Amino acid sequence: MKKLVSLAIGLISLSALTFGQNKKxxxxxxxxxxxxxxxxxxxxxxxxxxxxxxxxxxxxxxxxxxxxxxxxxxxxxxxxxxxxxxxxxxxxxxxxxxxxxxxxxxxxxxxxxxxxxxxxxxxxxxxxxxxxxxxxxxxxxxxxxxxxxxxxxxxxxxxxxxxxxxxxxxxxxxxxxxxxxxxxxxxxxxxxxxxxxxxxxxxxxxxxxxxxxxxxxxxxxxxxxxxxxxxxxxxxxxxxxxxxxxxxxxxxxxxxxxxxxxxxxxxxxxxxxxxxxxxxxxxxxxxxxxxxxxxxxxxxxxxxxxxxxxxxxxxxxxxxxxxxxxxxxxxxxxxxxxxxxxxxxxxxxxxxxxxxxxxxxxxxxxxxxxxxxxxxxxxxxxxxPKQKQHEYLYWEFHEGGGRQAVKMGNWKAVRLEVDKNPNGIPELYDLAKDPAEKNNLASQNPEIVNKMEKYMGEAHRESILFPFAKN
The missing domain is CATH 3.40.720.10 (Alkaline Phosphatase, subunit A)
Structure with a gap:
């Protein structure tokens, strides 16, 4: 009888321990x-x-x-x-x-x-x-x-x-x-x-x-x-x-x-x-x-x-x-x-x-x-290991003339005045070398700019409540 009681107590303790380990x-x-x-x-x-x-x-x-x-x-x-x-x-x-x-x-x-x-x-x-x-x-x-x-x-x-x-x-x-x-x-x-x-x-x-x-x-x-x-x-x-x-x-x-x-x-x-x-x-x-x-x-x-x-x-x-x-x-x-x-x-x-x-x-x-x-x-x-990485991150802002931004790797693109010029060339920065975004490298990297513009286009889904002015 004592053995059965001890076994039961052990099972209860094991159950409690398992529950504790699996508790959300x-x-x-x-x-x-x-x-x-x-x-x-x-x-x-x-x-x-x-x-x-x-x-x-x-x-x-x-x-x-x-x-x-x-x-x-x-x-x-x-x-x-x-x-x-x-x-x-x-x-x-x-x-x-x-x-x-x-x-x-x-x-x-x-x-x-x-x-x-x-x-x-x-x-x-x-x-x-x-x-x-x-x-x-x-x-x-x-x-x-x-x-x-x-x-x-x-x-x-x-x-x-x-x-x-x-x-x-x-x-x-x-x-x-x-x-x-x-x-x-x-x-x-x-x-x-x-x-x-x-x-x-x-x-x-x-x-x-x-x-x-x-x-x-x-x-x-x-x-x-x-x-x-x-x-x-x-x-x-x-x-x-x-x-x-x-x-x-x-x-x-x-x-x-x-x-x-x-x-x-x-x-x-x-x-x-x-x-x-x-x-x-x-x-x-x-x-x-x-x-x-x-x-x-x-x-x-x-x-x-x-x-x-x-x-x-x-x-x-x-x-x-x-x-x-x-x-x-x-x-x-x-x-x-x-x-x-x-x-x-x-x-x-x-x-x-x-x-x-x-x-x-x-x-x-x-x-x-x-x-x-x-x-x-x-x-x-x-x-x-094996943490998935983003291909890019995207943001938009519907004040101040409308703004968009994309981050891809070390590159960051910022487009201003989207309401006036929805296809304007974005600014481009290399955050690894220029985290303060002082040097616009867009004119020197047209291929990167084109890729960032593509991301901006595919990431933006039109909103009736929050449209850019062109729409």
């Missing part, structure tokens, strides 16, 4: 807003302190050639969630809907969050959405998220002390917040809701998406330890006001006089929030079975008095947000998975947001996406 990994994806490639210490930042994200990189893998979906928020996030580059994804620009919200993703569009839901994951998003107002086909609940809390509308997210946030389909009024009064700092409230999601779902496989609004304009925040770290120590620069958005410039609403100190404090506060999430996972014993990803939705910004040149926010690359030069689209990308991804490793793999959909579905054994421009980068993450 949690995924925590933290997406900064308008954080430049060079804004983190681990990517060369010399002024702003980001110890938690720097530590994350030391514990995982840092990518040096990873790209956002495009150079502004809504289309970049559409590319991220749908696995399609901006020549194919449904949302290709910041198209506003009144009185609140942006052009919604339609019912026909599938996100990776929906596929993870079907694979048994609990899903939550906490921060900024911008892909469909409540009540539309693009609201978070219809695009794969069991729980959402934050700013549904990216226009509203310019304010760190907003009048309201959204919890699923419920409007949460923040008492005491208006154009002059600051009672509730929204990022802190969103952080607490993020913790509650982790606590509630710690015993289930979960996908946690944290699209934080930091350090997006406006330049504002509490006058606390983060601001004190920099105030008086950086060059004084009068605050220009928040000059982005139709209703954003409000006299007296944003009054912090030192824009440099405020921006640095916002980045350090974001880093602190990342550290808090990591500590939460540690405390609950979830770290070993959790894939943690950090990135940014596009390059560094200039809104609200931000000064990317002062901080070298683009890390020596050309351009900022709204450019298709490297500084507008190359972003930090860090992944940690203890015991699976080699600590303190770096990758030169050339990837982009549309790679995450096939990567997530492979990691979670979810159904493959119906359509994707991406490649699974699981082999690259795990240090395995």
């Amino acid at each position: 990994p949690n995924i925590v994806f933290i997406l900064a807003d308008d954080l430049g490639y060079g804004d983190l210490g681990v990517y060369g930042q010399k002024i702003i302190k980001t110890p938690n994200i720097d530590c994350l990189a030391k514990q995982g893998k840092l990518f040096t050639n990873f790209y956002a979906g495009t150079t502004v928020c809504a289309p970049s996030r559409s590319s991220l969630l749908t696995g399609l580059h901006t020549g194919h994804t449904y949302i290709r620009g910041n198209k506003e809907i009144q009185p609140e919200g942006q052009e919604p993703l339609p019912d026909s569009v599938e996100t990776y969050a929906q596929l993870l839901q079907k694979a048994g994951y609990v899903t939550g998003a906490f921060g900024k959405w911008g892909l469909g107002m409540v009540g539309t086909s693009g609201e978070p609940a219809k695009k794969g998220f069991d729980q959402f809390f934050g700013y549904n509308c990216q226009r509203q997210s310019h304010r760190y002390y907003p009048t309201h946030l959204w919890e699923n389909n419920k409007k949460i009024i923040l008492q005491g917040n208006d154009l002059k009064h600051k009672a509730t700092y929204a990022p802190e409230l969103i952080q607490q809701k993020t913790f509650a999601f982790i606590d509630k779902n710690k015993d289930k496989p979960f996908f946690l998406f944290v699209p934080t609004v930091l350090p997006h304009a406006e330049l504002q925040g509490p006058d606390d330890v983060f601001l004190k770290m920099y105030k008086g120590k950086l060059t004084e620069k009068p605050y220009k006001g928040n000059d982005y958005g139709p209703d954003a410039t409000v006299p007296g609403y944003a009054s912090e006089p030192d824009a440099h100190a405020t921006y640095a404090a916002m980045v350090s506060r974001m880093d602190f929030y990342v550290g808090e999430i990591l500590q939460k996972l540690d405390k609950l014993g979830l770290t070993e079975n959790t894939i943690i990803i950090f990135s940014s939705d596009n390059g560094s910004h200039r809104e609200g008095g931000a000064d990317p040149e002062f901080f070298n926010s683009s890390g020596g690359l050309r351009g900022n947000k709204r450019d298709l030069y490297e500084g507008g689209i190359r972003v930090p990308f860090i992944v940690k998975w203890p015991g699976k991804i080699k600590a303190d490793s770096k990758s030169q793999f050339v990837g982009a947001f549309w790679d995450l959909m096939p990567t997530f579905t492979e990691l979670t054994h979810a159904a493959k996406p119906r359509n994707s421009d991406g490649l699974s980068i699981v082999n690259e993450l795990l240090g395995k």
